[in-house]
Amino acid sequence: MDPSSLADQLNAEREKTLERIAALAHDREGVIESCVSTGVDDEHDPEGATIAFERAQIEALLDQSRRHLSDLDRALRRLDEGAYGRCEVCGAPIAAERLAARPTALTCIACASRR
Template sequence: MEEARVLLEAQRREALRRLASLTGDFHEVVAASRDSNADDEHDPEGATIAFERSQVTSLVQQVERQLAEIEAAFERLSTGRYGICERCAQPIPPARLQARPAARTCITCAALSST
């Protein structure tokens, strides 16, 4: 379980680094649009600014979801449920946990969920 904790902590650090970078990017996009006299509706560049803002917002939300999954994995670690599939209650193979430390399901159940 110590290996899982180390992997999850590394993922958390990386996600927080990406979140900080994306937040900075978002503030730059907002500042750039604020400093211009363009409005998104009538300026040809406005669509680009709106797209960039939307894209960065989506990426921030993706990282926030990843952080929530990592925190949930830490909770499973603390309660002894880490490495147990939430769907079939079978052990999640170590190779899957190595590749995706925050995995909630085994490969079989993950495949069933995506169909």
């Protein structure tokens, strides 16, 4: 595997993830704003429940994206250290097809399935 194209791929993915986080944060602000401007009561108004649900969904997506971002950062750091592609747990090389499917994988399939 070519490490420089891999870094490009991880960095591109990182950019995309940062954009997604910014968009989600913007969406969340919009939801909060519409909540404030209409003065809906979260608990009793049915529309308030929808907004609360929407907000929870955005929070979940934000969480997911932030986790993905930290996975990407870790993968990039490991690439820097020359440790990329090695299992964090047992040190064995991670299968190429696993890395192709999930470039941020830190453990081999055996260790991942043992968790």
